[in-house]
Amino acid sequence: MEKFKQDLDIKLIALDMDGTLLNDEREISLANRQAIRDVQEKGIYVVLSTGRSILKCRHHAKSLELSSYLVTVNGSEIWDDKEDLVERKIVQPVDIQFMWELSKQHKLKFWAISTSQNWHNEMPEDIHSVDWLKFGFYVDDHNTKELIINTLQKKNIFEISNSHPKNIEVNALGINKANGLKTVCSKLGIQMEQVMAIGDSQNDLAMIQEAGIGVAMGNAQEIVKKAADWVTNTNNEDGVALAIRKWVLY
Secondary structure, eight states: GGGGGGOOOEEEEOOOBBBBTBTSSSOOHHHHHHHHHHHHHHEEEEEEEEEOEEEEEEHHHHHHTOSSEEEEEETTTOTTOOOOOOEOOOOOHEEEEEEHHHHHHTOOEEEEEEESEEEESOOOSOOOGEEEEEEEEEOOOOOHHHHHHHHHHHTEEEEESSSSEEEEEEETOOOOHHHHHHHHHHHHHHHHHGEEEESSSGGGHHHHHHHSSSEOTTTTTTHHHHSSSSEEEOOOTTHHHHHHHHHHHO
């Protein structure tokens, strides 16, 4: 990667949140804040690209004074700098019903994100009256996890990833952070080769693989580290700041 350093033209930095931008206390370190401030002063876009909903990430975007797009719910929604919705891709209620029943069958905790709120281990009375964006399973047992993934894959209508080794995240097929960032890039008139993407989990894989520079956190899952161009420090050691200063602010 070092030999490409002089050829880089990074114009956008895409940041995962949990396990990446946020430390284990779910806070943004002073070093990360300063690096983001410095890079924005150079006219480089910083985009949160997260599995979280707009409700759970907007305050972080505001605290960082970000003036660009937000890619939320793994790419299911894209928001502009005024928090106006640019794009939304939903999961059909019948498919959410299927996954909810699957979670009950295996006695698993779950969560789901609709366009209006986050649900944890409970669902609305009328699932079909809600617009859904994502469903997630909490799975401790490896065999159960594999069984559920296989069941979901057979339907061939889901994008399956995770944000932690012990969960499964499910979006509509084709919805991922890379495709969300491609939409953002088209709006800004830049290429994916001009993006640096930083993340730690399988829901970051696509954007790490398709960005000009894909960076894995020091605490990232091994599959993410293997796919990345470079591995930075952990989320508790200002890994985002280190990557920004090495590849963009050098």
